[in-house]
Amino acid sequence: MKPSPDLVLNHAFAKVALEMGPALPAGYGQGSATLTGVLLLMVSQEFNRAADIRAKENAAMRGLFADAASDVAGELGVRLKAAGGEVDADINVATLDRSNAALKALLIELHIYAERAGAGGLERRILKLLDEAATARQVFLPAM
Amino acid sequence: MSADLEARIVRYLAHRMPEAGRVSIISLSRIHGGASRETFRVRIDAERGGQRGLIFRRDPVSTLIETEREVEFAAYRSFMGSAVPVPGALFLERELDWLERPFFVMEEVEGCTAGSILAADPYGAHRRKIGEQFFTILGQIARRDAASSDLARHSPMPAADAAWEAELDKWEKVIDEDELEPQPIARAAIRWMRSNPPPPAQRVSIVHGDYRTGNFLFDTSGSIRAVLDWEMAHLGDPLEDLGWALDPLWSADREHPGGMLKREDAIAVWERASGLKVDPAALRWWSMFASFKGLAIWISSAKEFQAGTNTDPVMAFSGLYCLPFHNKRLADMLIQAKEIAS
CATH class of the missing domain: 3.30.200.20 (Phosphorylase Kinase; domain 1)
Known part of the structure; x- marks a missing residue:
């Protein structure tokens, strides 16, 4: 698709936030126009990476679950094993988001288990995974 | 109009x-x-x-x-x-x-402007002057006798050792009600904060609840003329406001919270004005709480926008920018807390 969507959104940001917004009278309209332009910039960042971020996050959680499953007894261990073997049906962002939500719910359960069991190594691995995921999802804005 | x-x-x-x-x-x-x-x-x-x-x-x-x-x-x-x-x-x-x-x-307080959290240097040459006023005023808010205030008729007075829990309960409930997807970092932060409570408040005071860059007006001489946006005001631990004011979200300049003073200078000004001493461990707890509370607000904003009940671009901005920011900040603080504990 040319022009590429992220480029279109970048230029739309410049037009709305840096030209149209400042041309409006100071007040609610100007502020909203400028911020709407900033939203376009953020969505342009997200366009290219959205599926990649989610696919990697899902893979990381599944890898963790597969590794942890054998050390976790009972029903939680069974669900971890099952989740660890799943794959995403496709790489549409909505599909990946649905898997991501289910995996995160299970990750919360595993994290609680690790804290209660005093499984320090597992706990550290979970925190590292969460930190890496949070880093990947950060949006960067130019100072304005 | x-x-x-x-x-x-x-x-x-x-x-x-x-x-x-x-x-x-x-x-x-x-x-x-x-x-x-x-x-x-x-x-x-x-x-x-x-x-x-x-x-x-x-x-x-x-x-x-x-x-x-x-x-x-x-x-x-x-x-x-x-x-x-x-x-x-x-x-x-x-x-x-x-x-x-x-x-x-x-x-109306006329002839003034507010700083922006997206500005590289929101206060320019007045950065230090405004910063000293900003943290002095925050100390003065903490000094005000809470029990005799108008606010005391509308906000419960928590016990000094229960102020943290009341706030944590309140914002956990917001996440329970408004999250659109599971929040593993927020949930981990909640568990950590409950397991590692701060010491009792040195004083139960008026807490502004949203004291930061963007919520006060200053004039061209660099004088702060009005503190605004008190809708989250309540009675509680004054360190709550300090932790919030020092949160890195409030300025593009991460070295100067709010785009004003260095963190240690800000704390010194606040201590002088409030007459209180900052316990580093307590402030660490309230700093984590600040990012957690921010996260709860952004989760709620994202829900409103997604549901179409409030489509102001501020709500979308909160979900797209502020929410990942505070998730990352909380993840960093959780790792740091684990390192300190081990």
Whole structure:
């Protein structure tokens, strides 16, 4: 698709936030126009990476679950094993988001288990995974 | 702006300010800012009293907790005439006939501006002067006798050792109700904060609840003229406000919280003004709480936007930018907390 969507959104940001917004009278309209332009910039960042971020996050959680499953007894261990073997049906962002939500719910359960069991190594691995995921999802804005 | 709104405001002012005689509107415009209230700047010309500026803060269409506007109004009144600069709070109106929704009216503080959290250097040459005032005023808020304030009639007085838990419960509930997807970092932070509570508050004081860059007005000489946006005010641990004010989200310049002073300088100014000493462990807890509370607010904003109940771009910005920011910050703090503990 040319022009590429992220480029279109970048230029739309410049037009709305840096030209149209400042041309409006100071007040609610100007502020909203400028911020709407900033939203376009953020969505342009997200366009290219959205599926990649989610696919990697899902893979990381599944890898963790597969590794942890054998050390976790009972029903939680069974669900971890099952989740660890799943794959995403496709790489549409909505599909990946649905898997991501289910995996995160299970990750919360595993994290609680690790804290209660005093499984320090597992706990550290979970925190590292969460930190890496949070880093990947950060949006960067130019100072304005 | 609609002529209908102008006419309604004229009718209301004639009712509330009969001593002013005939009132006409010179200008009426909506102010951009927080999405918790619709804020209008109204310049009037009164037959007796002449021209003056007023601010109308009207409840949004989407629901908010009924008591919040009462709380905000009471918070302003708690500091009128004090060293903490606030605009005069004039009228609180609950009747729906006037502007369709409840609202309150304040004096406009003219000739001022607010800093932006996206600005590289929001205060320029006045950075230090404004920073010293900013943290001094925050210390003065902490010094104010809470029990005798207007706010004490609208906000429960927690025990010194229970202030943290009341706030943590409140914002956990917001996440429980509003999360659109599971929040593993927020949940981990909640568990950590409950397992590692801060020491009791040195003093139960008025807490502004949203004290940061963007929520105060300063003039061209670098003097802070008004502290605004008290809708999350309550009684609690004053370290809550300090942790919030120091959060890195409030400035693009991460070395200077809020784009003002270095963190250690800010704490020193606050200690002098409040008469309190900052316990580093307690501030660490309240700093984590600040990012957690921010996360709860952004989760709630994202839900409102996603549901279409409030499509102000501020709500989308909160979900797209602020939410990942505070998730990352909390993840960092959780790792640091584990390292300290081990």
